[in-house]
Amino acid sequence: MPIDLELSPKQKRPAGEPCCEPVVYPEIAREKAERTAAVAKALGDPVRMQLVDVLRRHAGEVCVCELVPLFDLSQPTISHHLKVLRDAGIVGSERRGLWAYYYVEGNALEELSEWLSN
Amino acid sequence: MPIDLELSPKQKRPAGEPCCEPVVYPEIAREKAERTAAVAKALGDPVRMQLVDVLRRHAGEVCVCELVPLFDLSQPTISHHLKVLRDAGIVGSERRGLWAYYYVEGNALEELSEWLSN
DNA sequence: TTATTCCATTGACATTTATCTCTTTAATCG
DNA sequence: CGATTAAAGAGATAAATGTCAATGGAATAA
Numbered sequence: 001m002p003i004d005l006e007l008s009p010k011q012k013r014p015a016g017e018p019c020c021e022p023v024v025y026p027e028i029a030r031e032k033a034e035r036t037a038a039v040a041k042a043l044g045d046p047v048r049m050q051l052v053d054v055l056r057r058h059a060g061e062v063c064v065c066e067l068v069p070l071f072d073l074s075q076p077t078i079s080h081h082l083k084v085l086r087d088a089g090i091v092g093s094e095r096r097g098l099w100a101y102y103y104v105e106g107n108a109l110e111e112l113s114e115w116l117s118n
Numbered sequence: 119m120p121i122d123l124e125l126s127p128k129q130k131r132p133a134g135e136p137c138c139e140p141v142v143y144p145e146i147a148r149e150k151a152e153r154t155a156a157v158a159k160a161l162g163d164p165v166r167m168q169l170v171d172v173l174r175r176h177a178g179e180v181c182v183c184e185l186v187p188l189f190d191l192s193q194p195t196i197s198h199h200l201k202v203l204r205d206a207g208i209v210g211s212e213r214r215g216l217w218a219y220y221y222v223e224g225n226a227l228e229e230l231s232e233w234l235s236n
Numbered sequence: 237t238t239a240t241t242c243c244a245t246t247g248a249c250a251t252t253t254a255t256c257t258c259t260t261t262a263a264t265c266g
Numbered sequence: 267c268g269a270t271t272a273a274a275g276a277g278a279t280a281a282a283t284g285t286c287a288a289t290g291g292a293a294t295a296a
Contacts, residue, residue, distance in 0.1 A: 044159025113234035
């Protein structure tokens with residue numbers, strides 16, 4: 001488990017050489033790292049990646065029954081992957097009648113995206 | 119396992135209502151999804167997130183011996199995390215004398231970053 | 237040279253967590 | 267009711283995470 005980052009005192013070194021250049025403290029705090037890593041982790045599966053890709057590209061909402069035949073996976077498995085994405089806050093769902101529609105949450109990917117491109 | 123995406127024929131529906139709006143095919147192909155997901159997966163741990171953050175922020179290279187005390191983890195565990203990042207192509211390392219220096223590979227995060235922000 | 241110390245990686249292992257399938261449950265309509 | 271769609275539960279297999287111990291290499295000391 002990561003903790004908030006503090007530099008411990010250096011160990012002794014062989015006389016001549018300095019060990020390293022001074023370290024840069026991560027400005028990304030533990031909590032932010034955990035949030036961002038959680039999003040990355042949820043995206044860290046090709047199926048979920050493609051699910052999000054479909055949903056993003058669609059702009060609106062997509063029915064689960066349309067997502068399932070896109071993959072060579074059972075409906076419960078797709079449902080499970082969607083739940084992972086839901087738990088990570090990446091997608092949301094709405095039930096209308098018999099069907100459930102999924103969509104990408106607006107700002108879910110923003111923090112990760114910004115961190116990556118800054 | 120994901121496969122290249124093809125829409126299967128629709129199942130029959132209850133007469134009245136159409137199931138869904140037409141689906142958008144993912145333009146992200148399976149192979150790209152796998153590459154990008156692999157990068158996301160490697161970033162999907164707070165420790166690795168912070169490791170990459172330190173390395174990115176430093177612009178140059180950082181010695182492992184400086185990275186270890188930033189976390190409440192043993193040195194071999196940090197080494198394992200670094201290996202995950204290395205295997206994902208996100209970081210590289212160079213040994214100079216007694217010490218190993220890590221740095222972020224130039225374009226490693228680009229594909230994911232672009233996908234996220236497009 | 238040889239031994240010793242130091243830094244990092246690797247291997248083996250236990251524990252936890254993911255992934256996936258097969259039911260089963262829940263809910264919505266005709 | 268019966269058909270249909272999605273989610274949830276149980277459980278098997280696979281993978282990730284962390285530790286300690288061992289190995290590999292490079293510099294220093296004797």
